[in-house]
Amino acid sequence: MLSFLAILILGFLLGMRHATDPDHVVAVTTIVTKQPGIAKAGLIGVLWGLGHTFTIFVVGTMIILFQVTIPPRVGLSMELTVAAMLILLGVLNLTGTLRWLQEKFTPNSGVPTAAGLRSDADLVGLQCCDTFAQAQREVVQSKFWIHRTLKSLGLYNALRPLVIGIVHGLAGSAAVALLVMTTIRDPWWAITYLFLFGIGTIAGMMIITAVIAMPFAFTVRRFSGWNRGMAVASGLLSLVFGLFLSYQIGFVDGLFTTHPLWTPR
Numbered sequence: 500m501l502s503f504l505a506i507l508i509l510g511f512l513l514g515m516r517h518a519t520d521p522d523h524v525v526a527v528t529t530i531v532t533k534q535p536g537i538a539k540a541g542l543i544g545v546l547w548g549l550g551h552t553f554t555i556f557v558v559g560t561m562i563i564l565f566q567v568t569i570p571p572r573v574g575l576s577m578e579l580t581v582a583a584m585l586i587l588l589g590v591l592n593l594t595g596t597l598r599w600l601q602e603k604f605t606p607n608s609g610v611p612t613a614a615g616l617r618s619d620a621d622l623v624g625l626q627c628c629d630t631f632a633q634a635q636r637e638v639v640q641s642k643f644w645i646h647r648t649l650k651s652l653g654l655y656n657a658l659r660p661l662v663i664g665i666v667h668g669l670a671g672s673a674a675v676a677l678l679v680m681t682t683i684r685d686p687w688w689a690i691t692y693l694f695l696f697g698i699g700t701i702a703g704m705m706i707i708t709a710v711i712a713m714p715f716a717f718t719v720r721r722f723s724g725w726n727r728g729m730a731v732a733s734g735l736l737s738l739v740f741g742l743f744l745s746y747q748i749g750f751v752d753g754l755f756t757t758h759p760l761w762t763p764r
Contacts, residue, residue, distance in 0.1 A: 506683060510692040514699020517671070518548070518707055522581055522744065526663055527704065529588045529597070529737045531711045532730040540712030543660045544704040550664025551671075551704075552697030558669065559676035559693045563686050569673045571761035575754040578761075581670040582748060584663060585741030592734025600655060674763030 517523075527547055531540045561567055569577075591597045675696060676689075683689040715729070753759040 507688075507692055507695050510696040511699035514696040514701075515703035515706075516699075517675075517696070518700050518703030522585060522740065523547075523551075523667060523704065524707060524711075525733075525737050525740050526585060526588060526667065527660065527708050528711055528733045529592050530660055530663070531708050532592075532715060532733045537709050537712050541705045541709040543656075544706070544708030545701055546657060547660040547664035547667075547708070548697070548701030548704040550661040550666075551668040551700055552664075552694075554665045554668025555672040555675055555700075556690075556693050556697055558672035559679070560690050562673060562676040563680060563689050563693075569677075569761075569763075571759040572754065574673055574761040574763065575748050575752055575759050577673065578670045579745065579748050579754060580666050582741045582744035584666045585737045585744065587741075588663075589734045589736070589738025589741060592737065593731065597734075603655075677763050 527544060530543055530547075562569070588597075591600075675693065679689045679692050683692055749755040752761060
C-alpha cells in the first residue's frame with residue numbers, strides 16, 4: 500500500500516516537472532507576454548493545465564483500459580500537432596494577430612464599487628455579529644476577485660490556453676499512459692496516477708506562468724518597449740522551436756519517410 504501511495508505522490512511531482520517541458524513553457528510564454536498581470540497569468544496556467552489534463556486523462560484512460568497500441572506514425576502525428584501549434588502561435592504573435600484578437604475579444608471588465616461592497620456588508624451585519632460580517636466580506640471580496648479576473652480575460656483569452664493545453668496533452672498522453680502501464684499493473688491505480696499527474700501539471704503550470712508574468716507586470720509602465728521586444732522574442736522563439744520540432748519529428752524520427760520510428764517520451 501505504501502509503495503502505491505509513493506508512486507501516486509511521485510505522479511503528482513512528475514506532473515509538476517512535466518509542466519516545465521520546453522514546448523509547454525514556450526507555448527504559454529507567447530500567451531503570457533500578451534496578457535500581463537500575475538493573477539491573470541496564473542489563471543492562464545490553470546486553464547492550460549486543465550486542457551492538458553483533460554486530454555491525458557481521457558486518452559490515457561482509454562489506452563490503459565482497452566490496451567490500445569499506438570502505431571509509430573500515429574504517435575508521431577500526435578507529437579507533430581504540438582509543433583504545428585507552436586508555429587501557429589509564433590506566426591500570430593509576430594504578425595500582431597494575437598494582439599488584435601486580444602484587443603477585439605477582451606472585454607472592459609467592470610470592477611465592483613466600494614458602495615456595493617458596503618451594501619453587502621450591511622446586509623450581513625443586520626443578520627449576524629460583526630465577526631461573521633467581516634468573514635462574509637472577505638468571502639465576497641474573494642468572489643469578486645475571481646469574477647474580475649475571469650471577466651477581464653474574456654471568452655477568447657480563456658479558451659485559447661485551454662485549447663493549446665488540449666493539443667499538448669494529445670502529444671504526451673500516449674507516452675504517459677504507456678509509462679504507467681509498465682509500472683502499475685492495476686488499471687484503476689494507473690488511472691488514479693494519471694489524475695494526480697494532471698493535478699501536478701496544473702499546479703506546476705500555474706506557478707510557471709505566474710513567474711513568467713512577474714517581470715512583465717512590474718515593467719509594463721516604465722519599460723513598455725522592453726515588454727514589446729520580449730513579446731516579439733517569444734513569438735520568434737515559438738516559431739523557431741516549432742520548426743525544429745517539425746524537422747525532428749518529420750525527418751529524424753521518420754514521420755515523412757517510409758520508416759517512422761517513434762519512442763514515447
